[in-house]
Amino acid sequence: MANAHLRPAEPEPSLNRVDGRLKVTGAATYSAEYPFDNLAHAVLITSTIAKGRIANINAKPAEAAPGVLAVISHKNTPGVPAYPPVKQPAERAPIGTAFRVFYDELIYFSGQPVAMVVAQTLEQAQHAASLVEIDYQTETHQTDFVANRSTAAIAVNVQRNKTSPFQDYDRGDPDALPSAEVKLEATYTIPTQHHQPLEPHAIIAVWEADDKLTVYDKNQGVKSAQGNLAQAFKLPREQVKVNAQFIGGAFGSGIRVWPHTVAAVLAAKQVKRPVKLVLGRELMFTSVGYRPFTVQKIAMGATKTGILTAITHEGTGQTSAYEEHLERTILATRAMYACLNVSTRYRLLNLDVNTPTWMRGPGDATGMFALESALDELAFALQLDPLELRLRNHADADPERNLPWSAKSLKECYRIGAEEFGWKNRKPEPRSMQADGLLVGYGMASSLYGFHRHPSKAKAVMQADGSVVIQSATMDIGPGTGTAMTQIAARILGVSPKKIRFDLGDSSLPDAPGQNGSATIPSVGSAVHDACKALKNKLLILGASMPGSILSSAWPDEIVIKNGRIYPNAESRSSVLYTDILKYHKLPQVEMTEESKSGPERDQYSMYSFGCHFVEVHVSPVTGEVRVKRVVTCADVGKIINYKTARSQSIGGVVGGIGMALMEESVMDHRYGRYVTSDFASYHIPVHADIPQIEVFFVDQPDVHVNPIGAKGLGEIAIVGVAAAVANAVFHATGKRVRELPITVDKLV
Amino acid sequence: MTDEKPDDLTQPDDGTFFEQSDRRLFLKQSLAVAGLTLSPLSFLKTAEPDADEAPFGNAEKVSFNLSINGKKHRLSTDPRTTLLDLLREQLGLTGTKKGCDFGQCGACTVHVDGQRVLACLSFAVMQNGRKITTIEGLAKGDRLHPMQEAFIKHDGFQCGYCTPGQLMSAVSCVREGRANSEADIQEYMSGNLCRCGAYPNIVKAILDVKTGGQNA
Known part of the structure; x- marks a missing residue:
């Protein structure tokens, strides 16, 4: 088995x-x-039609079933205080209105929550849910992206916002494309993925009191969930507590507070007991968003020597009938390569479906599938090595913002990746490599992801016993x-990790952003850095003020701390313990809270992470079955904090990308507007x-411009580009260019 | 099948532990359970005199015995309760996870009489008399099972939600003699899904335990 070794070497x-x-x-x-006495169980009932209205709900048989505490629907909901009074029945929600649960009789998508049964036990609730009779008045729905594509338009929210990045974008010469020496145009499709x-x-x-709510909720941001619930139920923020200490994966599905969460809070209010709601796997397809079905057209012009002279990138994504979900689909194309003439267009298609949401590498994973596939097509047309084409068009500065990069080691990523993968062994012609009767393909793609850092706070506490507690609502x-x-x-x-406890996932802790956009290490890591530094300085000052302290004459930058023992310099044999300092000053603890955020550097530099993926696939010439045999991935995300977990995160991104490329597809039966x-x-x-x-490499050089720890995030860039690398490898193996994901056998035989 | 109501159904049951198992009782209940599987209506009729009028959802409680992680339990539960929901909702053993409730993800894998079983596809009452081992019973007190140690060492998880199921399967995979190669492990662990993508690390952990000659 190949071991994931690292270059440069893992520092510790x-x-x-x-x-x-x-x-x-x-x-x-x-x-x-979480255990609760008196816990009641809720089961959601969801719409079986995609558009129309609820004509009648007969809850009586369910209400009469054993153990049932309540059947809640728009007919008898206790109501969400922040929802406006019920509107005219004929009026549908205007664009931009988040779905309101149990609000009225209107149906916007199949799978919409329409009622909820609460019972003593889960079994009772499940059974009673099957007894609720709902009649619908059906209206004609539109859920088919392809059939409705011509109705796509610029999002209303973009039309209203002239500075939106999703406005039509043109730079350079509009005639560059028609006059290019080599031209290429292709359309790429990704299906809905969950x-x-x-x-x-x-x-x-749990309603602790009439005006005090506690929830144990799966989400990616306890602070934003707290704010959302406080707003919905018109409570002061501090009267809402959100706990989410362990989250079993989310990948974007937990960024928003979804209707089912509000429904459970309503139910708990109604039955005056703690209520538990767990979505069944089938509801996970209609309740918590998805990566939207997206069609992209890319046109490229280049010189015969492989210099890009023009790119146009048009993307159309799907959204619901009531909300506009925008994502970065076309944005990477503006920054990725040194191309003077670039145009992008972004359109949305409203369909009778639930609203999509951000899914790992949102927009960029989608857009880079198209861009990096198109690059591969161009390389083939030019008879140029795909990696060489990328090197020839490397952007030394951000061509969109005309700013220097804060740091960019993409060329080093290419070098490490190519070397470790053995890219030089690739024979240029498709179908030219075979092993064990299978077609062998080598493919690669670049990766990028924008840098995000949000204001974050952390509290660092040194306790009298020398143990440390760090807290942040991350x-x-x-x-x-x-x-x-x-x-x-x-x-x-300078304390052993064993003596440190880090608390997170609790809305009562110091402010921190939710976990999304690869922003946690850059944002919260900086706050923890600053809080610990402030705590250390405070303790050193306290230490120096002790009579006869060896620290009183020490130079701050010469001080060395190991295992809680402070040495005035590296040569010194005498030391002071943190615990001595607290003991002398008779302090039970010393604490510091710091906030960390971006400064003017955001306007001086363009900040991105970069990387690349190299993939080997084996394809059966008979069945078209694709197997990924080998992946080498390399990223430049600044300083690596923990190699082991970083490597795992990179592997996870590649695995997600392989799923995106080869298997993941949410198929809807448009007769019913329902996922099959x-x-x-x-x-x-x-x-x-x-x-x-999967072999993982990091450049591991701190980006000194982004934050005090020099670290960028890794979660998204790990998946961005992977699908293209797989598709490019499949092309190299088979000579077939699949532009519609996933690459299933029917597309290859 | 039985046409007789099992004795213990008439007894009050507070779900407390009992130390001595009664083989005769187990046998009787197994018969009752067989009746439930093959012909639920006749079972309900014999168990409940006025079952004809009761809606199907009005399931009475059934008593049975389980050994869980070495402790014997006498239990009484709704016959619709799966082994998974029994563990999670009634016994507070939430280490066993509900991922799909359809037997498609492996997160609920437990050992029943030493075999890996999907707890979401097993009615609790059908396990009468069986020995269940859950993730909570894998370590020997404070001493982790070698597979648990290996998962930590090789970072065989991220969010941790599929982890208990992966671990229970991994232990079985070695016991079943299916951990002799990377390819073998990948095949025989494929019933356990991991959305974070920890697969390569999990495979390394299992190989490590296997080649280290650890007793799984």
Whole structure:
């Protein structure tokens, strides 16, 4: 087995996950797992039509069933205080209105929550839910992207906002494309794809008092969930507490507060008991968003020597009838390559479906599939090595904003990736490489992701026994936030990681952004860095003020701290313990809270992460079955905090990209406007047997301009470009260019 | 099948532990359970005199015995309750996860009499007399099972939600003699989905345990 070795060398042994023991023993507590006396169980009933209205609800048989506490619908909802009074029945929600649960009789999509049964036990609730009789008045629905594509338009919200990045964009000479020496045009399609984290979305809602709400909810941001729920139920923020200490994956599905969460809170209010709601796997396809069906047309012009002279990129994504979901689909094309003449267009298609949402690498994973596939097509047309084409068009500065990059080591990524993969062994002609009777293909693609940093706070506390507690209302949906933060704190304070506890996932902790946009390490990591630094300085000052302290004459930058022992300099044999300082000053603890945020550097530099993926596929010439045999991925995300967890995150992104490329497709039966793929038997995600060993490399150079720790995020860039690398490898293996994901056997035979 | 109501159904049941198992009782209940599987209506009729008038949802509680992680339990539950929901909702053993409830993801994998079984596809009452091991019973007190250690060492998880199921399957995979190569492991672990994509690390962890000669 190939070991993922690292270049440059891993600087220090990685800390194992601080919550590893809890996770391998089953002791980690996820949202649905908090024990409550008197807990009631809720089951959602959802619409079986895609458009129309509820004509009648007969809840009587369900209400009479054993154990049933309530059947809630728009007929008898206690109501969400922030929803406007019920509108005229004929009026549908104007664009931009988040779906309101149990609000009126209107149906906007199949799978819309229409009623909820609450009972003493789960079994009773499930059975009673089958007894609720709902009659619908059906209207004609439109759910078919292809059939309705001509009605796509510029989003209303973009029309209203002249500075929106989704406005039509043109730079350079509009005639560059028609006059190009070599031209290429192609259309790329990605189907609807679903996050499907292994943990279904779940909530336990508890009204502690009439004006005090606590929820244990699966989400990616306890602070934003707190704000949303406080607003919906017209409560002061501090009267709402959101807990989410362990999240069983989300990949974007937990960024918003969805209708089912509000429904459970309503139910708890109605029955005056804690209520638990766990979405069934089938509801996970209609309740928590998805990566939208998107069609993209790319046209490229280049010189015969492979210099890009023009790119146009048009993207159309689907959204619901009531909300506009915009994503970065066409934006990467403006920044990725040094091309003077670039135009982008972005359109939305409103359909009678639920609203999409951000899914790992939102927009960029979609857009870079098209752009990096098109680059590969251009390389083939020019008879140029695909990597060489990318090197010839490397952008040394941001061509969109005309700013220097804060840091960019993409060429180094290409070099490491190509070398480790053995790219030089690739024979240029498609179908020219074989092994064991199978067609062998090598493909590669670049990757980029914008840098995000949001204001974040962290509190660092040194306790009298020398242990440290760090707190921030950040999240861990899987990457290992607590582990990375512990490592940052340990390095600064000079304390063993074993003595550090990191608290997250609780809305009463200091402010932090939700976990999305690869922003956690850059944002919260910086706050933890600053808080620990401030705490250390405070302790050193306290230490120096002790009579006869060896620290009183020490130079701050010469001080060395190891295992909680402070040495005035590296040569010194005498030291002061943190615990001595607290003891002398008779302090039970010393704490510092710091806020960290971006400054003027945001306007001085263009900030992105970059990377690349190299993929080998084997394709059966008889059946068209594609197997990914080998992946090498390399990223430049600044400083790596923890190699072990970073490597896992990169592997996870590649696995997600392989799913996107080869198997994931949510298929809708447009006669009913309903997904026919509504479980793991029909919506295929990669399994063990689909995934080879994956080699991960990092450039690991701090980006000194982005934040005090020099680290950018990794979650998104790990998936961006992977689907293109797989598609390009399939083309190299078979000579067939598949422009419509997923690349299933029917498209190859 | 039985046409007799099992004795213990008439007894009050507070779900407390009992130390001595009664083989005769197990046998009787197994028969009752067989009746339920093959012919639910006749079972309900014999169990409940006025079952004809009761809606199907009015399921009475059934008593049975389980050994879970070495502790014997006498339980009484709705016959519709799956082994998974029994563990999670009634016994507070939430380490076993509900991922899909359709037997498609493996998150609920437990050991029943030493075999890996999907707890979401098993009615609790059908396990009468069986020995269940869940993730909570894998470690020996504070000493982690070698597979648990290996998962930590190789970072065989991210969010941790599929992890208990992966671990229970991984232990079985080695026991079943299906962990002799990377390809073998990948095949025999493919019933356990991981959306974070920890597969390569999980395979390494299992190989490590296997080649390290650890007893799974």
